[in-house]
Amino acid sequence: MKSADENRIFQDLLNACRNGDLELVERLAFLIPHSSYCYTVYALEKRTNTTLNWISLVRNFGAPINQTDTWQCSPLYLACLCGHYREFLLENGARCGQDTFEGQRCYYGALTIKIRSLLSSYKYTKADDKYQPFRKFFSHILERPLDTFSDVIFKLNAPYGWLRGYNTLEKLEISAHRSILYARSTFFASKFQTIWRTSKVIEIQEIQIHPTCFRTMLRYLYTGEITSIPNSLMDNMIQLCQYVCLNNLAERYKNKRINQDLDKVEFKKLQNDLVKFFKNVLLEDKQYYVETDYNNKMEFTESQHDICIRVEDEYFNCHKVFLTERCEYFKAMFTGPFSEKLLRSPRVSDCSSEVFALILEFIYTDKCDIPESLACEVLIKADMYLLDKLKSIASIVLTKLSEPLEDIYVLMRTAIDLNIVRLEQWCCRWFAEHLHEVIEDQRFLDFICESAHSIKKRQETDTIPFIDDLRYWLSKKYSVLEDDIDKRSGKVREYDGEEITDWEAEYNLVLEKIEQVLLSLDLNA
Numbered sequence: 001m002k003s004a005d006e007n008r009i010f011q012d013l014l015n016a017c018r019n020g021d022l023e024l025v026e027r028l029a030f031l032i033p034h035s036s037y038c039y040t041v042y043a044l045e046k047r048t049n050t051t052l053n054w055i056s057l058v059r060n061f062g063a064p065i066n067q068t069d070t071w072q073c074s075p076l077y078l079a080c081l082c083g084h085y086r087e088f089l090l091e092n093g094a095r096c097g098q099d100t101f102e103g104q105r106c107y108y109g110a111l112t113i114k115i116r117s118l119l120s121s122y123k124y125t126k127a128d129d130k131y132q133p134f135r136k137f138f139s140h141i142l143e144r145p146l147d148t149f150s151d152v153i154f155k156l157n158a159p160y161g162w163l164r165g166y167n168t169l170e171k172l173e174i175s176a177h178r179s180i181l182y183a184r185s186t187f188f189a190s191k192f193q194t195i196w197r198t199s200k201v202i203e204i205q206e207i208q209i210h211p212t213c214f215r216t217m218l219r220y221l222y223t224g225e226i227t228s229i230p231n232s233l234m235d236n237m238i239q240l241c242q243y244v245c246l247n248n249l250a251e252r253y254k255n256k257r258i259n260q261d262l263d264k265v266e267f268k269k270l271q272n273d274l275v276k277f278f279k280n281v282l283l284e285d286k287q288y289y290v291e292t293d294y295n296n297k298m299e300f301t302e303s304q305h306d307i308c309i310r311v312e313d314e315y316f317n318c319h320k321v322f323l324t325e326r327c328e329y330f331k332a333m334f335t336g337p338f339s340e341k342l343l344r345s346p347r348v349s350d351c352s353s354e355v356f357a358l359i360l361e362f363i364y365t366d367k368c369d370i371p372e373s374l375a376c377e378v379l380i381k382a383d384m385y386l387l388d389k390l391k392s393i394a395s396i397v398l399t400k401l402s403e404p405l406e407d408i409y410v411l412m413r414t415a416i417d418l419n420i421v422r423l424e425q426w427c428c429r430w431f432a433e434h435l436h437e438v439i440e441d442q443r444f445l446d447f448i449c450e451s452a453h454s455i456k457k458r459q460e461t462d463t464i465p466f467i468d469d470l471r472y473w474l475s476k477k478y479s480v481l482e483d484d485i486d487k488r489s490g491k492v493r494e495y496d497g498e499e500i501t502d503w504e505a506e507y508n509l510v511l512e513k514i515e516q517v518l519l520s521l522d523l524n525a
Contacts, residue, residue, distance in 0.1 A: 017075040020084035083111035134366040142222040145175035149320040155203040178304040179319045183277035184221040187245040213237040224266030278364045314353040329385040399426040432473035478507040
């Protein structure tokens with residue numbers, strides 16, 4: 001669809017939400033993600049003042065209705081603001097979570113208490129599943145295929161009469177991503193390796209497929225969600241599932257076993273399918289393509305890749321849809337004004353092939369088994385690629401160790417520079433347990449000075465964060481209770497007629513050494 005047509009329909013959708021025109025909202029929500037012929041039908045409808053039966057096509061279809069206009073107004077926000085109590089937008093994926101900007105804006109902008117109660121009670125949306133953040137990625141590429149490097153188009157033999165009175169429409173075209181279908185379905189994987197290998201447009205002629213059924217099937221393959229469909233389409237849905245060899249899904253629809261708990265199981269299966277696809281297809285059991293073999297494997301590999309990235313002397317077949325939508329670094333590289341987006345095989349420097357393979361594993365599967373020896377390098381590269389969750393995974397690996405594999409000062413510096421509190425505290429604990437080894441080391445003293453200077457306009461009575469952390473971990477080391485510590489001196493109080501333990505006495509001696517170090521640095525804490 002041309003952007004001008006899509007913008008025109010979206011503006012009509014916003015106006016319909018303002019006016020509370022539910023029937024028009026339902027039709028427009030279906031139009032937005034579809035091909036250009038939809039706008040032709042819509043324009044014809046407006047000219048002839050007729051109404052087409054769009055409702056059955058919209059229900060249970062995750063339309064991208066979370067777009068916003070120039071003033072950041074979404075359809076749901078305008079409906080709430082104008083006092084229209086409508087569940088349709090929520091049922092089809094409108095974001096209303098209380099922990100999101102969109103949800104808070106809708107809640108506080110709602111005209112009536114009834115609308116606020118509806119927003120508060122709606123715990124689950126197709127567009128924002130709080131239990132599986134990874135699913136947002138799949139929902140997005142499913143709903144916006146033309147904006148996310150879709151590489152295959154399916155032409156359906158839609159039954160005549162699904163649009164009343166117009167039997168001369170072109171066949172419906174639905175865009176998708178080969179990599180997702182390949183990873184999730186043996187049927188599509190087999191077809192993409194054989195008769196569909198070079199096809200960009202695929203026409204399914206063996207059976208008639210209702211567009212709603214095909215999109216429901218795609219939603220299952222992309223997100224693991226099994227959504228309900230009208231009873232009138234049930235036979236066609238079961239026939240489609242059997243045709244594409246999704247027998248378990250066909251049984252689910254036959255038995256009408258559709259609930260969110262099973263969706264979680266299905267999404268776990270989706271993640272496992274991607275792990276198999278990544279390791280067995282993209283990496284070929286971790287045997288990377290070397291330059292001598294690459295020319296023979298460039299075209300029509302099973303992975304159906306659209307980009308090949310060179311790291312050192314190895315090549316990684318990848319998919320732009322994963323790289324750009326899962327990593328802001330690659331999104332800027334391949335969609336911004338950079339020369340890499342024009343290259344078939346861009347090169348990534350300053351990264352080893354082993355670490356890059358781990359980064360790709362996270363991008364494709366949302367999880368990663370990081371070896372201890374590579375954890376620090378993965379941590380640094382994850383920060384460079386703006387992958388916060390991967391940083392957390394790497395920091396967990398590092399902090400599970402009893403002793404640092406890297407130089408402790410380098411590790412502490414990395415934790416401070418990358419603002420990783422977990423790793424910084426682990427380093428502080430190590431310093432506390434080995435204080436007698438480091439207390440005279442100049443690098444240790446530099447950390448103390450740096451921590452003191454990190455507080456702007458520091459006064460003599462202000463504490464030093466690094467010293468506070470050391471005292472905390474020292475109290476844990478010597479089993480000192482917080483109630484026994486004097487708030488002013490930080491030492492264990494000595495009560496009349498009551499002796500302190502040997503550990504408490506040693507704790508006080510260690511604190512005295514720290515005070516002497518601070519005095520030598522002309523610091524008070």
